[in-house]
Amino acid sequence: MSQPLPPISVRESGGILTYWNIVAALLVLGLVVFLAEASRGVGQSLAELRMTPVSLDPANLPNYAARTSLRMLAAMLLSLLFTFTYATWAAKSRRAEMLLIPLLDILQSVPVLGFLSVTVVFFMSLAPGRVLGAEFAAVFAIFTSQAWNMAFSFYQSLRTVPDDLVEVSRTFGLSSWRRFWRLDVPFAMPPLVWNMMVSMSGGWFFVVASEAISVGDTTITLPGIGSYIELAIERRDLVSVGWAIGAMLVVILIYDQLLFRPLVAWADHFRFEQEGGVQPPRSWALTVLRRSSLGGLLKACLNFVLQGCDQLVRKFGNQGKKSSRDGWGRWIDRAWYVTLAALAALTCWKIFAFISPAVSLADITEVILLGLATMARVFVLIVIASAIWVPVGIWIGLRPGMASAVQPIAQFLAAFPANLFFPIVVSGIVALKLNSNIWLSPLMILGTQWYILFNVIAGASTIPSELRDAGTNLGVQGWLWWRKIALPAVLPFYVTGSITASGGSWNASIVAEVAYWGDQHLQARGLGAYIAQATTAGDYHRIVLGIAVMSAFVVIINRGFWRQLYEYAQGRFRLS
16 A cells, blocks of 8 residues: 655745745635635524525525535534544444444434434524524534445445455554554545545535424524525525526535545545556645645644554553453353343333324334335335446446546536425426326435445445456456456445445435425325424424334344345455
8 A cells, every 4th residue: 555645845845935835825824714704603693693584696605605615514524533433433343333333324314304303402502592503403414414424434444454454554563543544544545535525415415404494493594505595496496596506516616626636636545456557636736735835734743643642542552451251252242232132122112102192003004104115215216326327336436537527527416405406306297297206206316326326436446457457368358247357346335335325315205205396395105204294393203203213114124135235245255
């Protein structure tokens, strides 16, 4: 695994007043101005916010775009922190994995509205009467649309670190902390960056629900592109919808140039296998950072922090460790199984005790049937998306230049909120008298199909050139090439993408099964529509019932099918 290029020092750059230092200073100054402008109004009172409602005037879109971008950036930083802690714990501890991975299945199945309905009061209480509390709720809602996919990707990468690299780290006596930053994170970084991109797009997909918060009697509309879209749809203003699409495109391109393209170029140095003669991805922003003195300063600060943490780990990490015999280990495992079973039973009892006073057995049966209807839609859509995007993703992943060109386009398509298609879908269904149960279904997969594409691209880009050359020398072509080389190599990545796409489709059902355009409302029969209606009505008993049933469906499907396929792919096709 190659190491990143060292930054050029100030002396090598020719002093302080160099072209690269000036450009880097302008970028930093622009970032400071952006943060200052975007955070303006966060400390104001809710009464002041209501006095200046969201307007469809396009002149307000730059400010709205900045507010939305800041929320999504904050949610992305929280998602990274969650990924590095939660996924690492699950990958490194067998006992923790038994709890954390099923819990992750549950978390990704809970709709954004479900999180908002039970957390908005808590976040509002952190800053009573202030906009800051609503900002916390919005950032958390966006976080729930980003973190699970990134955690699954990082967990999958840590589980597939080649054994020879692990042995090398042990030979050099690396501590667990140094191994994490010197081996685990670099190995997992290329697929993680791709999943960060699609997770950011997932945040765009739910930005309307995150900024236009409506739970029972609580209605808060934060300035942003999402609330702008909500108002444009309510007023059936196609021109404003077009302005919102343009603003989204500009923000996505800025993120691509200043964040994701530099990350892709930087992460390319950590690819496990480097193919000769292939032009690596480039980024002008990364070049500026490397050739300015700012890059060296940032690297020195980062190394100082990591070395300090490593010394703390070495000093205190080994204290209290005791060797345990196999017999004690078995007893600890049994106690852990009993604890997990007790927690599961207690959770089920608490849910039943909460919903039983207001929900009958007939209601529970109806919700289960609605879940089966939504499950059928999710299954059909995942099959169709896989048939389309797996071949396309492999073709793109084997061509680094093509992957670089497709990256911003795929981000933009993945970021399209389903609400922006409401004018076309609702009008078409009404005009042609189509069945809403069928023709609203594609809205569920619009934002989640890209999890499959991005993960397959990441998997195909890691296929060793030696494996491809061996196939070429042996004359492996056609379907035999797909069956013996391409599909086995990307299967672990495809399963990771399919797990998040499946869970995301269940999540998206709350947006897709209820569509409206002005005073025209359409509804498909399904669990997503049930939860959306209960959330609007503030019926917490039925909200909890719907979320519990949806979580049960997702966990059973993931445990019974996707996890079995994942274990098979990891054991059979691991490239190590």
